[in-house]
Amino acid sequence: MSQDRQLQLVTSVMITAGFDVSERFSLRPRSFDLIARNNRTLLVIKVVAHIDSVSEEVAFDLDLISRHLGGVPLIVGERARDAELERGAVYVRYGIYAISPSTLYDYFAEKIPPLVYASPGGLYVNINGDALKDLREKRSMSLGDLGHVLGVSRRTISKYESGMGTTLEVAIRIEEFFDTGVVESIDLIGHAPPKAMEPEPTIPGTVLKSPMEFLEQIGVRMHALHGAPFQALLTFEKHTILTGYGPAQKVVKRAALIGNLSQIAKKHAMCVITDSTKEKKIGKTLVISEQRLHRIEDGFELLDLLGE
Secondary structure, three states: OOHHHHHHHHHHHHHHOOOEEOOOOOOOOOOOOEEEEOOOOEEEEEEOOEHHHOOHHHHHHHHHHHHHHOOEEEEEOOEEOOEEOOOOEEEEEOOEEEEOHHHHHHHHOOOOOOOEEEEOOEEEEEEOHHHHHHHHHHOOOOHHHHHHHHOOOHHHHHHHHOOOOEEHHHHHHHHHHHOOOOEEOOOOOOOOOOOOOOOOOOOOOOOOOOOOHHHHHHOOEEEEOOOOOOOEEEEEOOEEEEEEEEOHHHHHHHHHHHHHHHHHHOOEEEEEEOOOOOOEEEOOEEEEEHHHHHOOOOHHHHHHHOOO
C-alpha cells in the first residue's frame, strides 16, 4: 500500500472513531504524520510501511511531542522485518506501541482491544495472575500440579501468577484447562510501554542554534525538534506553544499548518521570522519578528501576545 493510501486509511479510521484529525503535510523527514483528538484522547501518529524504518531520532521526537501535548504516541504500519503485522497484535519500537491499520480500527472504532504482543521469539500475552492463582487454588492444585498439566515448571507458574507474560500457546492451554479466560487485553492509550528515552539535558556553554533559545533566560523552556512541521515546542507554566522559526518565505508556508495542529491539540501556535519586522496572524498562528521576540521580558508577556 502506498504511503498516501495508508495515510488516507488511517485518517478515515480515526474519523470513523469520532476523532478530529489534523491536516496532512508533506515535509520530509517527519517525526509524525497526524494528530487526532476526541473528547478524552490525543494521539500523535506516525504512519509507515515498515515499523523498522522508524529511527531512534524520530521516535524521540514522537515521544517528546506527545508528552508535551498531553497525548499518546502511536506508530501505524504494515510490516515488521519480513512479515506483515498481525491483526490484534501489538509491537514496540523504541518504547512506542506499533500496530496495523486493522488493529487501529478494531481498537478505536470497534472498541476491541488487542490481546497479543510481539517480542523476540514470537507472540505473547499478559496473564491475569490473580485470576490464575484463584482458579488454581479453587481446584486445590499446587504450583507443581498446574505446571505438570501445562508442561512448565512450578517456578514458571509462580511467575505467571506474579504477572509474567506467556506464549500464546501456553495461554490457550490454560484457558482450555480452566474453561475460562485469563488473558488480559492491552490498553494502547492508558498503559504505554516503558519509555527508553528521556529528554537530553542542556549542556552549559552549548552554542545557541536558534533565535529562540534566549527565552530560557526568562523562564520559557525550549524543546528543539528534528522532523516536525514546527521546529520547537516552547513551554511556560502549564502552557505549550508549537513554534516555527526562520526566513519569512519558509515560515509563512508552515504557519497555517502549525495553526491547524495547535487547534487540534488545543495549544498555542507561533512563528518567528528572522528577516522581517512584520507582525500578523495567519489562521491560529501568531507571526512575529525575531526583534520583537527579543523584547519580551517574561513568559507572561509572551502569553499575552498569543492572546492568553
